[in-house]
Amino acid sequence: MWELLTQPMEFPFMQHALAAAIISSVVCALLSCWLVLMGWSLMGEAVAHSILPGIVLAQIFGLPMALGAFVFGMLAVLLIGGISGGSTLKHDTSIGVVFTSLFALGLVLISRTPSETHLTHILFGNVLGISQQDLLQTAGLGLATVAVLLALRRSFVLLAFDKVHAHTIGISSGALSILLLALLALTTVTSLQTLGILLVVAMLVVPGATALLLCRRFGQMLAVAATSAAISALIGVYASYWLDISTGGSIVLAQSGQFALAYLFAPVKGMIPRLRQRRQRPASDRVSPTRPIDTLLDVKDPI
């Protein structure tokens, strides 16, 4: 039994894979707690897809991949904000337009680049091929991201909860939003090698969603999301070794399984507890018998 756990770790590539998987999924999981509360789940997807041309261009010009990816991630964020702010289009529409366009640009660039760019590695990750240097970069960027997230966690919670109050007390919600999106871009880049563009989206949404179902306080959410992600990384890496299946896919499936369990059995918000005890909530406050000026004036249409 013990050998099931120790034998894979005799290989350095498996050690690297496990460490990288745990680090990047935990960083993503922490970030996902804010993303689900901000209503930004799709922004993760948008940023992840938009960095493809950045990666290709970085390789063409011999620059660090993370730099190109980060620049294009931020470009996507600014374009999305600019388009939905400067037109009558809805936010999800501009997200859809921007990330698919940038992703397509990436595909075109790859087709003209005779390179070592392995499209499948970018799309699906290559966690088993992570070098020690990659691992150090993942750890460094991850640590920096977590440090900023935790230092500013109260401000980010306020941003998600009540932008008007933030504005009223002189906190710039615009600057905070950009910072959070920059962290999102950075995290996406960090996790790219583990999971690839297509699956990093899952890590940026699922743990936060699971935690929101299970928790009543934001601090608990962070702990639950991080734990769930770390467990998923363990399960995913070992399952992929012993069953010879996709590592990224296994990690995400492990997360999805936990989400399904939370969705069904979470103590208060789960489906089964909700069905079982549909108790009547105590009667809510009675509306005061005041005399609204509307009735006096017979003005019906609200703003």
Added chain:
Amino acid sequence: MSPDALPGPARTHTAPPAVVVDRLSAGYPGVRALDEVSITVDSGSICALLGANGSGKSTLFKALLGLHRPTAGTVRLFGHEPSTARRRNQVSYVPQHDQVDTSFPVSVEQVVMMGRYGHMGFTRRARPADQQACDQALEEVGLSELRRRGIGELSGGQRKRAFLARAIAQQAPLMLLDEPFAGVDRGSEELISTVLRRLRDASGTTVLISTHHLAGVEDLADEVVLLHQRVLAAGRPTEVLTEEQIGRSFGAVLRETG
């Protein structure tokens, strides 16, 4: 103007008015929400902004908070631009019911503590003074027992009191309240009125209430402004809030809007 020429207590000319709105016009494409509105609210008074839905109350509040850019006119809070007043932590705001996400995973106490963020450093870590202000505010609105509850686990009136507590904890000299009596039980309504009076009397807070309920403000407000795109009437409640005055003021509105 020479202050010596003015009768009344000396303090009338020591501080600038809390709110000065000067010929403010604002609107949205195709809609004129405010038309040359001028309002002055004295420091340390309770002023009710009374108007029907669509009268421009919300737009005026947004202009005061700097959330809406007017097309003409100026807003001054304690003699400053709204942005300066906000940075100096001089404005607090109690939102309407429907502006709050009730499923958000925060406790009542955490919400009230958010009122202190303007006093805190970079990481918004609470110091003893912040905890004390938070405790007092919770006590004042009668929510000390419920401080560990989730914000979504409160009744409408309790939730309104929680956001009032956040504004109290902020200790800003100007407090804006958006429909504080809408969807609130009788007990909470009385408590809110009592708290607002105490804030005015004990700490000289200026209170500006936006409402379409006459009953909540008749006895509470020192001053009432009847708004419908323009200022229709302004003055003491006894002068402004007569059936005749309201009928005359809003009769025109009714004919206008059909």
